[in-house]
Every structure is written in C-alpha cells, then in structure tokens.
Amino acid sequence: MKQILLSHGGGGEETQRLIKDLFFRYFSNPILEKMEDAAVLEINSKLAFTTDSFTVSPIFFKGGNIGKLAVAGTVNDLAMMGAQPLYMSCSFIIEEGFPFDHLEEIVRSMYEEMKKSGVKIVTGDTKVVPRGSADKIFINTTGIGRIVYDGISASNIQEGDIILVSGTVGDHGACIMAQREGIEMEGDLKSDCATLWPVVKDLIDSGIPIKAMRDPTRGGLSAVLNEWAESSDIGIEIEEDMIPVKDEVQGMCELLGLDPLTLANEGKLIIAVPEDQAEKTLEVLRDNPLGREAQIIGRAISDYKGKVILKSSYGSKRILEPPAGELLPRIC
Amino acid sequence: MKQILLSHGGGGEETQRLIKDLFFRYFSNPILEKMEDAAVLEINSKLAFTTDSFTVSPIFFKGGNIGKLAVAGTVNDLAMMGAQPLYMSCSFIIEEGFPFDHLEEIVRSMYEEMKKSGVKIVTGDTKVVPRGSADKIFINTTGIGRIVYDGISASNIQEGDIILVSGTVGDHGACIMAQREGIEMEGDLKSDCATLWPVVKDLIDSGIPIKAMRDPTRGGLSAVLNEWAESSDIGIEIEEDMIPVKDEVQGMCELLGLDPLTLANEGKLIIAVPEDQAEKTLEVLRDNPLGREAQIIGRAISDYKGKVILKSSYGSKRILEPPAGELLPRIC
Numbered sequence: 001m002k003q004i005l006l007s008h009g010g011g012g013e014e015t016q017r018l019i020k021d022l023f024f025r026y027f028s029n030p031i032l033e034k035m036e037d038a039a040v041l042e043i044n045s046k047l048a049f050t051t052d053s054f055t056v057s058p059i060f061f062k063g064g065n066i067g068k069l070a071v072a073g074t075v076n077d078l079a080m081m082g083a084q085p086l087y088m089s090c091s092f093i094i095e096e097g098f099p100f101d102h103l104e105e106i107v108r109s110m111y112e113e114m115k116k117s118g119v120k121i122v123t124g125d126t127k128v129v130p131r132g133s134a135d136k137i138f139i140n141t142t143g144i145g146r147i148v149y150d151g152i153s154a155s156n157i158q159e160g161d162i163i164l165v166s167g168t169v170g171d172h173g174a175c176i177m178a179q180r181e182g183i184e185m186e187g188d189l190k191s192d193c194a195t196l197w198p199v200v201k202d203l204i205d206s207g208i209p210i211k212a213m214r215d216p217t218r219g220g221l222s223a224v225l226n227e228w229a230e231s232s233d234i235g236i237e238i239e240e241d242m243i244p245v246k247d248e249v250q251g252m253c254e255l256l257g258l259d260p261l262t263l264a265n266e267g268k269l270i271i272a273v274p275e276d277q278a279e280k281t282l283e284v285l286r287d288n289p290l291g292r293e294a295q296i297i298g299r300a301i302s303d304y305k306g307k308v309i310l311k312s313s314y315g316s317k318r319i320l321e322p323p324a325g326e327l328l329p330r331i332c
Numbered sequence: 333m334k335q336i337l338l339s340h341g342g343g344g345e346e347t348q349r350l351i352k353d354l355f356f357r358y359f360s361n362p363i364l365e366k367m368e369d370a371a372v373l374e375i376n377s378k379l380a381f382t383t384d385s386f387t388v389s390p391i392f393f394k395g396g397n398i399g400k401l402a403v404a405g406t407v408n409d410l411a412m413m414g415a416q417p418l419y420m421s422c423s424f425i426i427e428e429g430f431p432f433d434h435l436e437e438i439v440r441s442m443y444e445e446m447k448k449s450g451v452k453i454v455t456g457d458t459k460v461v462p463r464g465s466a467d468k469i470f471i472n473t474t475g476i477g478r479i480v481y482d483g484i485s486a487s488n489i490q491e492g493d494i495i496l497v498s499g500t501v502g503d504h505g506a507c508i509m510a511q512r513e514g515i516e517m518e519g520d521l522k523s524d525c526a527t528l529w530p531v532v533k534d535l536i537d538s539g540i541p542i543k544a545m546r547d548p549t550r551g552g553l554s555a556v557l558n559e560w561a562e563s564s565d566i567g568i569e570i571e572e573d574m575i576p577v578k579d580e581v582q583g584m585c586e587l588l589g590l591d592p593l594t595l596a597n598e599g600k601l602i603i604a605v606p607e608d609q610a611e612k613t614l615e616v617l618r619d620n621p622l623g624r625e626a627q628i629i630g631r632a633i634s635d636y637k638g639k640v641i642l643k644s645s646y647g648s649k650r651i652l653e654p655p656a657g658e659l660l661p662r663i664c
Contacts, residue, residue: 011550012594012655035559036485037412037546038382038477043375050370051421053472055459077369089383089474093425096661127387130661135465140385142421142474145370153368214369218343231367264343323344329428329462 002100009094009128022104023124026111027090031122039122041087043146048083050074051142057330059106059136061179063172063191066139067106069266071113072195073332074141076215079200080269082152083145085119091140092126098136106137116195119143149204156211157232161300162278166199166269166291167192168244169221173263174252176331181256189248194267199290203271206284212272217332219323220262224270225308226322235304238320241313242297262323264331272300334432341426341460354436355456358443359422363454371454373419375478380415382406383474389662391438391468393511395504395523398471399438401598401664403445404527406473408547411532412601414484415477417451423472424458430468438469448527451475481536488543489564493632494610498531498601498623499524500576501553505595506584508663513588521580526599531622535603538616544604549664551655552594556602557640558654567636570652573645574629594655596663604632 007014024033031039052073059066075085090110094103114120171192178185196215203210212232214224221243229236245260253260267290273281278296285291301309308320339346356365363371384405391398407417422442426435446452503524510517528547535542544564546556553575561568577592585592599622605613610628617623633641640652 006661007657009661010655010657011555011596012657014656015550016654034485035563037409038380038415038475040413040479041379041381043379047373047375048370049373049419049421049476050455051423051472051474052457053423053425053459053470055425055461055465057465080369081372083370087381089381091383091385091472091474093385093387093470123382125384127385128661129387129467132464133387133389133467133662134470135461138385138425138466138470140383140423140472140474142383142423142472143370144381144476147372153366218347223343227367262344323342324346325339325342325344329338329341329460330465 004094004096004098004100004103004128006096006128006130009126015126018126022107026107027121029120046147046150048078048081048145048147050077051140053138053140054332055138055330056176056332057135058179061191062175062185064193065106065109066137067109068113069193069332070139070141071110072193072266074143075117075119076196078143078145079197080213080215081147082149082204082210083147085117085143085145085197087122087144088119089142090121090124093134093138094128095134095136096128096131113195117197149210152210152213154212154228154231157228157234157272157300159234159300159302160275161211161272162275162296163236163298164271164281164285164294164296165243166285167293168246169265169268170245170249170253170260170263172266173328173331174249177256177258177328178252187248189252192265192267194290196267196269196290199285199288202284202288208277208281208284209274210271213269215269216265218264220264221270222261222320222323229308230306233305235301235307235309236298237301237309237311238298240310242295244293244295261320266332336426336428336430336432336435336460338428338460338462341458347458350458354439358439359453361452378479378482380410380413380477380479382409383472385470385472386664387470387662388508388664389467390511393523394507394517396525397438397441398469399442400445401525402471402473403442404525404598405664406475407449407451408528410475410477411529412545412547413479414481414536414542415479417449417475417477417529419454419476420451421474422453422456425466425470426460427466427468428460428463445527449529481542484542484545486544486560486563489560489566489604489632491566491632491634492607493543493604494607494628495568495630496603496613496617496626496628497575498617499625500578501597501600502577502581502585502592502595504598505660505663506581509588509590509660510584519580521584524597524599526622528599528601528622531617531620534616534620540609540613540616541606542603545601547601548597550596552596553602554593554652554655561640562638565637567633567639567641568630569633569641569643570630572642574627576625576627593652598664
C-alpha cells in the first residue's frame with residue numbers, strides 16, 4: 001500500500017510530486033498553479049477572514065470525513081459573517097506512513113465540498129511528521145470571503161428578537177462519540193457536516209435582516225446562545241421543546257451521559273432576526289434542504305441579562321449554563 | 333506546574349479564559365477582540381495570501397522557538413511576494429499536558445516578532461488533543477499582505493540576471509539538526525530565524541527592480557534555485573565559493589553528512605535582479621542588519637536550461653540537483 005513518507009513533506013522533489021500529482025488534480029486553479037510563496041488575490045471589498053485546524057477522530061465518520069469537515073467548517077465561518085466564500089488556504093500535517101489512498105479520499109471530499117460554495121484553494125502547505133508525532137492527519141483551512149451582508153454580530157441582539165435554528169442539533173457530536181465508543185449506530189445517526197453558504201445566500205437574497213448568526217460547533221447551541229446573551233447583554237429565553245433533536249441523538253446522549261445542547265454541529269446555523277421577520281426567516285430556511293427542519297426556538301428578553309433560560313413546556317425555567325470542563329476532544 | 337488541559341480546547345469556558353487571559357494579553361487588537369466567527373478586514377488592494385504549519389522539533393532552539401518561527405515564516409512568504417504583512421490567523425494544536433509557561437513563552441515570542449513587521453493576529457483557533465495525539469505543539473499561521481511591489485515571480489528570470497543571497501546559508505537547518513542530535517554547539521551556531529520585511533521594504537523603497545525573490549526554507553538554496561531554473565526556463569550558474577556559509581555550519585554539515593545548500597534557512601532571501609542593478613542591490617542589502625553578509629552568487633545563463641550549475645573556483649562545473657529523499661523532517 002502506497003504511504004505518505006517523510007520525504008513528501010521535505011520540500012524537495014517528492015513534495016513537488018505530491019502537490020502536482022494529487023493536490024493539483026483536485027484543487028487546480030490558475031492562482032494555485034503559480035506555486036509562488038503566496039497567492040495573489042484581487043477582491044476590492046470588505047473581507048471576512050477565519051481559520052480552523054481540524055483534528056477530528058475518527059477521521060472518517062458517517063456523513064463525512066476530516067477533509068469535508070475542513071472545507072465546510074471554514075466556509076461556514078465565513079458564511080456566518082455574511083461573506084461569500086472565495087479563497088482558502090489548506091495546510092496538511094500528516095503522520096509518516098499515512099495511507100496515500102486515505103489522503104486521496106480526503107482530498108476528493110474537499111474537492112466535492114468546495115463545489116457547494118465555489119471556494120477555491122489558492123495556497124497550501126504540507127508537513128509530514130515522524131510516526132507518533134501526530135495522530136494520522138490534521139488539516140488547517142483558512143478562508144477569505146467577500147462580505148455581501150455587512151453588520152452581523154453577536155452583540156446586535158435586542159429585546160424581542162427571535163432566535164431560530166436551521167435543524168436538529170447534536171448530530172455531529174453524537175455521531176463522532178458513538179463511533180469513537182464503538183457503538184453500533186442505528187437509523188440515520190450521522191454527522192450533519194455540510195456547507196451552509198447556499199442557505200445563507202437564500203437568507204441574504206430574501207432580504208432577511210440578520211442580526212446575529214453562528215454555526216454551533218464546539219460547545220454546541222449552548223455555547224453560542226450564552227455568548228450571544230453575554231455579548232448583547234440581554235437574556236435569551238429558549239422553549240426547550242422547540243429545539244429539534246433526532247431520536248437517535250437523544251438516545252445516544254442518554255446512553256453516554258451527554259447533552260445535545262452542548263454537542264457540536266457542523267451543518268446547522270442559529271440566527272437572530274427582528275420579531276416581524278421570524279416567520280419569513282423560517283420559510284426561507286425551510287425552503288432550502290439545509291434548513292428543512294428549522295424551528296423558532298426562542299427570543300431575546302430584558303430579564304436575565306447575560307443568561308440563557310430554558311423554558312419547559314410545563315412552564316418551569318432553568319438557566320442553561322455555558323458548557324465547561326472536559327467537553328469532547330477532537331470533535332472537529 | 334500549570335498545564336494545558338483538554339478543556340482548554342473544548343470551546344467552552346476554559347477556552348474563553350485561555351483566549352482572554354493569554355492570547356488577548358499579547359495579541360490584542362480591536363479586530364481580534366470582536367471574537368466573531370471571522371475577522372472583518374478592509375484592504376482595497378491586491379493581496380498576497382499564504383499559509384504554513386509549523387511542526388519544528390525541538391520547539392525551543394538557539395535563536396528562536398516555534399512561535400517566532402511561525403510569525404517570521406508566514407510574514408516572510410508575504411514579503412517575498414512584495415507584500416507588506418498586515419494580518420495573520422493563528423491556529424494552535426496543543427498536546428494535553430503541555431506546560432502553560434511554554435505556551436506563554438511561545439506567545440510572547442510571537443508578539444515580539446510581530447512588532448518587526450507590524451502584522452496583527454486577527455483570528456485564531458485552539459485545539460487541544462489527548463496525550464500522544466500530537467507532539468507538544470503545532471502552529472498554523474496564515475497571512476494576508478498588501479502587495480506594494482507587484483510582479484515578482486519565479487518565472488521572470490532572464491539571461492544575464494544576477495542572483496544574490498542576503499547572508500549565510502544553512503544556519504537554521506544546522507542548528508536544529510545539531511540540537512536534535514544532542515551535539516554541543518560552539519560559537520554562534522544558531523537559527524537565523526528573522527522577519528525579512530524590513531530589508532524587503534528597503535529594496536522596494538530603493539527602487540530595485542525585483543524579478544524573483546524567495547526565502548530558502550525547506551530544501552534550502554538548492555530547492556529555490558532549481559525551482560527558478562525550471563519556472564523561468566533558464567540555466568542558473570552559481571559561483572560555489574561566493575555562497576556564504578558559516579564555519580560552524582560547514583563543520584556541522586561535515587559531521588552529520590549534510591549539504592548547507594539544501595539546509596533550511598529562516599531569515600535569508602535570494603533575489604534575482606537585472607545585471608545593472610546588482611551592485612546597488614548588494615549595497616541596499618548590506619545596509620540592513622538582515623543583509624550584512626549579502627553576496628552576489630551567480631547569474632542566469634542561456635545554457636543548461638532548467639538546471640543549476642555550481643562552478644568551483646578552479647573552473648570545474650557540476651549540476652546542483654534539486655533536493656530529494658528524506659530531507660529533515662520537522663525542520664520548520
């Protein structure tokens with residue numbers, strides 16, 4: 001079996017061959033092919049700029065792999081700022097002996113995922129480290145987008161604003177944990193890993209006034225809502241029963257003692273809009289396959305400033321604390 | 333001793349605290365502090381965009397550490413394209429149990445190094461992986477620069493153009509190898525790790541017509557010259573004796589069976605200029621502490637297209653093959 005060798009990361013002939021034979025085959029575009037020390041870009045617009053290193057384990061999981069995740073994750077961070085994803089850098093840290101076939105499968109997934117937003121890889125780096133110095137493969141993607149909808153911010157939310165989620169929560173986290181624990185997964189428990197740009201574009205094109213928007217990755221829904229409550233200095237009241245959670249995810253959470261509200265998502269967004277735009281937002285979300293199961297889940301209130309309140313259908317209330325402690329390592 | 337825990341990478345409260353207590357203390361600026369999913373930038377110029385993941389081992393070495401290297405390396409890639417370094421992303425992958433003091437020392441070095449070009453970290457990411465999943469710490473930095481001198485390219489070199497190097501070659505590679513092998517280092521053998529933007533700015537401000545420019549990192553002088561010969565479809569003839577190599581580096585190379593021409597440099601540049609600009613270029617380089625030991629080392633010729641020829645002082649010639657095989661892993 002063909003493997004990645006230290007020489008593939010040495011900067012010599014083997015590195016050149018890996019770049020030309022594998023990376024260019026999938027990522028090719030005129031900017032990347034110049035192979036200079038830096039890519040040259042012309043954008044002439046306000047830019048969004050974001051980075052993520054992906055260390056997920058296992059690297060192949062139901063619904064995706066580390067490559068798909070590395071593209072979707074960075075593209076989503078751009079989209080959440082109202083930016084059309086344009087360019088990405090891609091940097092691999094690969095453990096010596098990593099199967100070449102696996103690398104190719106990862107690269108092919110990245111190529112497929114990039115088509116969903118039109119983002120292009122224009123610069124890259126490959127390091128190969130000796131066995132035992134890294135676990136299989138880590139990928140950093142850093143993205144640049146053109147801001148087409150300006151002013152989205154975690155600190156924009158005002159009393160009365162409505163909070164929506166684009167679909168079920170906890171899918172990615174539950175899937176990764178189940179696979180890691182070797183639990184047989186039934187039904188359609190799989191990662192929701194997806195590029196959100198198409199549904200964000202729908203929202204923008206429909207003229208929805210977006211106040212805040214986030215993809216709830218590490219720390220899940222709970223982390224984002226708590227950050228919003230703090231940044232906007234408001235209370236956020238969530239109707240617990242309105243939060244969509246798949247039965248399989250709920251089951252896995254009960255089995256493993258996890259909370260779906262703190263589990264990572266990789267293809268969902270949370271959005272805050274003015275009250276009179278809530279129904280229209282829900283419609284736009286549900287019209288797109290990425291938001292088919294969208295729900296209105298809560299609103300911003302003047303009480304409980306800086307806190308997130310979970311309201312049960314019986315009317316009882318409790319504070320949703322920000323996630324803390326040893327969450328799930330290597331979830332993304 | 334305070335250590336980095338998995339929870340510092342979990343995206344919850346501990347991650348927020350690490351960001352605010354450590355990273356913001358050194359990296360703080362208004363864009364970074366917004367802590368949105370992506371930084372918002374306004375540049376309005378042609379951009380350079382480059383990425384590098386740093387996996388160097390040992391992480392602390394004579395002349396620098398992985399943090400200084402991560403800043404200088406990415407800033408240098410921007411500078412080599414005639415771009416003023418503006419913004420950087422910074423992504424850490426840290427092994428659980430990594431000493432907090434070491435992280436702080438690395439972060440402090442990054443802060444010090446950033447002052448030399450004025451580059452700012454505006455977005456970041458921190459992942460903590462379980463013990464054994466990564467060796468200590470890896471850093472990705474991805475940079476954006478404003479192109480102030482346009483048109484530098486490896487494919488621009490024409491017959492007669494003169495090649496200069498800004499100083500001694502092989503220092504970084506020899507230093508890392510010596511430390512890794514536990515060899516007692518005498519004299520001033522240390523990494524040349526440095527931000528090159530100030531000397532590049534001098535070249536641009538002096539009106540030097542820069543045809544090609546590179547910092548010879550992995551694969552060293554040999555890799556760059558071979559790439560230039562191929563990209564520009566010319567021969568490059570180098571006067572071997574004109575290449576500055578420190579005695580300590582030469583000694584270490586003889587001891588370890590290495591070639592200084594293929595060893596990584598982290599604070600040197602190679603530049604190609606028209607023949608009538610060579611002396612002025614040499615002057616500008618030598619006027620800056622970063623180029624004190626600059627030398628004219630060769631020229632582009634019409635023979636030996638795509639090849640690099642080493643000419644000895646006795647007049648004998650040999651081809652300098654591009655570096656290949658297992659070079660030095662984790663050199664940067």
